Amino acid sequence: MIIVLKPEATKKQVTHIVEKIRELGLKPMVSEGVERTIIGVIGPEDILRVQPLEVFPGVEKVMPVLKPYKLVSREFKPQSSVVSIGDVKVGGKKLVMMAGPCSVESLQMLQQTAKAVKQAGAQILRGGAFKPRTSPYSFQGLGEEGLKYLHEAAKSTGLKIITELMDPRDIALFEKYSDIIQIGARNMQNFALLKEAGQSDKPILLKRGLSATISEFLLAAEYILSQGNFNVILCERGIRAFEDQTRFTLDLQAVPVIKKLSHLPVVVDPSHATGQWDLVGPMAKAAIAAGADGLMIEVHPNPEAALSDGPQSLLPEKFVALVKELKKVATAVGRTL
Amino acid sequence: MIIVLKPEATKKQVTHIVEKIRELGLKPMVSEGVERTIIGVIGPEDILRVQPLEVFPGVEKVMPVLKPYKLVSREFKPQSSVVSIGDVKVGGKKLVMMAGPCSVESLQMLQQTAKAVKQAGAQILRGGAFKPRTSPYSFQGLGEEGLKYLHEAAKSTGLKIITELMDPRDIALFEKYSDIIQIGARNMQNFALLKEAGQSDKPILLKRGLSATISEFLLAAEYILSQGNFNVILCERGIRAFEDQTRFTLDLQAVPVIKKLSHLPVVVDPSHATGQWDLVGPMAKAAIAAGADGLMIEVHPNPEAALSDGPQSLLPEKFVALVKELKKVATAVGRTL
């Protein structure tokens, strides 16, 4: 931690801060420059981070030196983590493909989609049973019924299931029916939910919040790991910026940046980011080229009749064609799909 | 709803869309322009809003004409709403002042702060018992103990209490100890929580999400009203933009914009927006001048020792001085404080 003092800071103010630092069991190092005095603090930064040093008289700014997260960091664990869901691995050389409809609408359409995405090479079936919708008047999902359909579709195809948890009271249901529990972008800082997920033994896929910095994203994951659950997959799904031609702005730089900072696997959801099915292909390829460990893509047998996110869903035949192209890009960057 | 077709859209595609619109019981109006065909749809827009028209062949874009929210809109209720918490009114000529520490840290410091803000003219005591913290290693609040302290401080001063609910499982506790239930920015689209709040008979203060558009903010409030609870106060508390000199960017334009679109009262929280105590005063004045119905301000008797948000907290004596200045601005814009 570096404490920069104001040019007009007095000796007395410096002494007050130095004493405070010593009281906390840390070692202050005072450098008197020509223009201002700086105090470096040696010792565990955590102790100081929770102190409101900015309000001490004479302080201009406080600059943390270390990162605020631990368990998720590559410094804590240098080798990349691989999250296993049965025989499906996320984070290894082989990329993971999660595909399926935005919402579970009926057992029949789900079975049809599951078969199609399985054939195209997907390992994990996505689908929402409880839906976070911006408007209270939009379709809110089938609830527990939807979870059962997912379970059914998984059994008959051998796919694993990922579906979104919105309410900490539903965790037992999700542990029963789901293979991976998804925490959505709008709940990335729903700390009650994060703590519940941290106590589960299911793998968690955590989506980046719409306006979360990468540091906040990693701290949200840290909530889960700090409760004991290390099986966390991160997902970039578009951030909110000013561009209005697309639903969100896909921040693919987040992929290599997170890979540098953290050992956790990272997947990308180009469907929600773009909001338009014909942009999903280019961005899916770009995500793999940027180093993502997998993709989550919306596929619907009849987008015209979808109860949510029709415009961004691929037809099964388009998805099949896309997977073929993605395999080539995966090979080009030394991965398999 | 206006459906704009691509220049190359065929007669057959137009017919397909027109039939779909008629099937839904709506009336299509086709205008063939020189450059492209446009279909206007007459009838309740809600029916169409949930249809993924963008995926119909030949469609270039779909432009909704009406607003997606109803109960919160000024069209639904032209007169401004006044939310009553006992004898305290939010939304009338008299502005409301909510003040207190970021977190409840001890009964003693809370009582001290409560007395000070009461004397300065505040009607409502704020303070967090359950705290949404970016890092799992930061102080998470005193929990139920904190709620009891708030209740105690309220009894002894006659102030009303506002405190943040984070977990739908805690609602009964909050109904017991609190006068206004706050839903924080990070939970603005926690729909499980919104629905719970909608079924409560306590007034709700809903903070704007960090990257929520005003339209999404009003739709989040619509969740609460649509469950039957019309006692909702909106709170602008800063959005996420690119500026790094302040914690967030206070969007004061939101105040007059929301006043045009909605009948709900709007208050402003300059403490969280700025993150710096010496910016709180100017922005509090600006908020009143822009037409806010009240303010929420962090006050702490010893910011140097605060367990959260020390840098943005005012000392009680600074708060007293600020309230005097705010009264002048209130008078200048025809309000009282």
Place this chain on the structure above:
Amino acid sequence: MIIVLKPEATKKQVTHIVEKIRELGLKPMVSEGVERTIIGVIGPEDILRVQPLEVFPGVEKVMPVLKPYKLVSREFKPQSSVVSIGDVKVGGKKLVMMAGPCSVESLQMLQQTAKAVKQAGAQILRGGAFKPRTSPYSFQGLGEEGLKYLHEAAKSTGLKIITELMDPRDIALFEKYSDIIQIGARNMQNFALLKEAGQSDKPILLKRGLSATISEFLLAAEYILSQGNFNVILCERGIRAFEDQTRFTLDLQAVPVIKKLSHLPVVVDPSHATGQWDLVGPMAKAAIAAGADGLMIEVHPNPEAALSDGPQSLLPEKFVALVKELKKVATAVGRTL
């Protein structure tokens, strides 16, 4: 300057950096912490700022301690600057009011507007002769003819003139006809223009760029001051964020932040920020309450026929009424209008 090394940095890398710092005539101070080594550098930071220290082997990040601007800073000049345009002062107790049409459209309409805003109490007439328009097909301004009309209107009313310079080749024309030269938001980092403005003896009003941080804004002003022209007025006019109900997002926090960092006067343009005439009033009041030194407001005698920015222009009678209300807010915060 603080240089934070990677945990795995070697002794040799530390020595390499220390030698480089000494070569530059600066004094390195090495602190070896438990988790990593940090090197503080004592001496003028400017020398180091232009060195790409981030690329030195072993460096994790470089944190500047001092501000990158000098002449515009309050540390360089603690007293607030007052810019004089004849007998009109910007930056003193009395607020300045600049008003007029977006574009100069004809001599007659300009004279009519000039008279109206003069009567309402404005001291400076705004109006564009050369217009920065997003589309090449929009009205581009009357050019030199427009400058002459402005000069004419100034003579007959006693108002001062402010108008926007877009091309460094036009500076002589502007020095002849204008009292204040405006540099628009889109040209805030047009360095050729800034240098030309810095060599002029006319006062300059510099608008903040749509996505400029406050630090970049002050550095743009520094370009002008560093060429010798200290008569600079800063103008906040809305930044680009994600909200789509308004044209831009007015960042009023910028007013007190700039007042802390710089001695230069700051005015606010609520017309361009909001893009809607009925939001201009609330935001003009808020700007004064936040501590702005003046306002720039669009007024047009017939917004329905305006060649640019009609929707955000006030009718003269609305402007007269607004100025009356603004006077009250000015008084409430200890200023006059």
Place this chain on the structure above:
Amino acid sequence: MIIVLKPEATKKQVTHIVEKIRELGLKPMVSEGVERTIIGVIGPEDILRVQPLEVFPGVEKVMPVLKPYKLVSREFKPQSSVVSIGDVKVGGKKLVMMAGPCSVESLQMLQQTAKAVKQAGAQILRGGAFKPRTSPYSFQGLGEEGLKYLHEAAKSTGLKIITELMDPRDIALFEKYSDIIQIGARNMQNFALLKEAGQSDKPILLKRGLSATISEFLLAAEYILSQGNFNVILCERGIRAFEDQTRFTLDLQAVPVIKKLSHLPVVVDPSHATGQWDLVGPMAKAAIAAGADGLMIEVHPNPEAALSDGPQSLLPEKFVALVKELKKVATAVGRTL
């Protein structure tokens, strides 16, 4: 153009608007819905776009139907444009590689870099002679001397030259020494410069502004085409968002979006976007996978000594290795490099 009226709009107001539309030679179509009246306007939208219809009494909002640009649009020219710089083509199956130092620092280092990037397969040498720098105290470039060095390096290697023009008064110099004239992000809406570029017969590379929407970016290009110069290459180089781990946020969605909307070629600059050399590789691959027509990459023989942008420059040997990997990605998406 669709004009949506307020619910309370009167017959008289509707008639007033209808008359105005007819006066302009256009055809109004009035639809009276249950909730509000809508007026569609048939005929060239350009005529109406410049009318401030929002200010007409009774109007709630105005929604343009057509795009505001013409010559740059794919509707105007369905086939993709190929810009030729001698025998180098931008926009065809073969990708273009532009590489070189941020600034021209000396003839020797330029020759050295030119040789290295030529060998690695680059066709175009980048390098700044006039530099747009945020601070007036940063290196401003060698000026005309730098242009001569570029010319020299081009002659001896057979590379083409691209370099940035900042001042319209320098256009003749650039036409003499340069093969492609670059207009930088900070000058994207410097309309004086755009018009000058439009009258040149040199190809123009136009970089997207830091906060420019894609629509504004295309309108800036439209300025150049509308003056007669159709040889325009667009360049995505990162936008300003809230993330602070990278210099800017690379918006790769812009690539397929622009490809849909415009016939102009699009290249990507991952060096400026990321600001960190070790992120350049992943983002360069992602750009090709997303469909970019080429790349612009900073290469410097000694980043530790670079006078600008050292941290984001690749060493020549790293660049050679990267190009090999990029060739594989290019092949995977059906292109060559």
